[in-house]
């Protein structure tokens with residue numbers, strides 16, 4: 281850990297970060313009728329079809345992604361993506377804006393969210409994706425306390441960093457949090473931009489925020505069943521995110537009982553074995569499968585490019601109006 285003086289660490293510098301280069305998404309396209317836009321499912325019955333390329337797991341500056349909605353949509357259009365779901369953590373506030381921007385760009389945007397939840401019995405993390413919800417209030421009721429706790433947690437971390445000698449304040453980090461809630465990525469980027477850390481995910485991240493460091497503490501999340509129920513109540517489709525990453529396959533039956541609709545199969549953290557298991561579990565439990573890149577821009581140490589992982593062919597989200605050949 282770098283314990284420089286405040287004067288040394290307050291030197292401003294404008295780092296550009298370790299930006300990643302997007303590459304065209306992989307995967308065979310699905311077919312969709314022309315005229316369907318913005319997840320509204322307004323099929324026009326036309327005969328012309330085009331390949332669907334849907335990235336259903338994308339984070340923006342509305343939570344802990346480094347790129348804003350407009351920039352991501354412009355790049356998505358350039359990559360030939362037809363559909364996108366912004367799944368910002370615990371945040372539905374920008375779904376309408378995202379859909380409007382999507383309409384301008386020609387990319388259909390499906391309302392999305394990723395709820396930070398856990399299994400109270402074991403303490404394991406359980407991320408629940410919510411898609412195509414009609415009214416966000418039930419989701420917001422579950423997410424508002426999470427956002428509040430997350431923000432307060434970051435303020436605590438900022439105080440600890442200041443006690444350690446870093447030059448940092450709430451006001452200094454605020455411009456990094458476009459969605460209004462602080463995430464540790466915002467703190468890390470600020471430290472990097474001001475020359476107080478040589479990399480966003482460098483020594484400060486490893487020694488202060490991880491591995492038992494002074495800022496290595498987390499918040500209380502929603503209960504997984506509560507998150508699934510909220511999405512269902514919102515008129516949406518609840519999907520278990522990347523179970524290969526969090527090893528929570530065994531929770532699926534319980535989550536199905538409270539309204540789970542799908543499992544995220546195509547995800548960078550799911551191995552081929554995980555994907556085969558997910559396909560079996562989906563078939564056994566009457567669930568559909570989804571997929572996406574979990575794009576965070578430079579705010580993920582080993583993040584995947586936008587559009588590098590796409591929804592599978594058999595993903596029948598109503599908002600997508602997918603049509604099998």
Ligand SMILES: [Fe+2]
Pocket residue numbers: 337339367394574
């Ligand atoms: Fe995610």
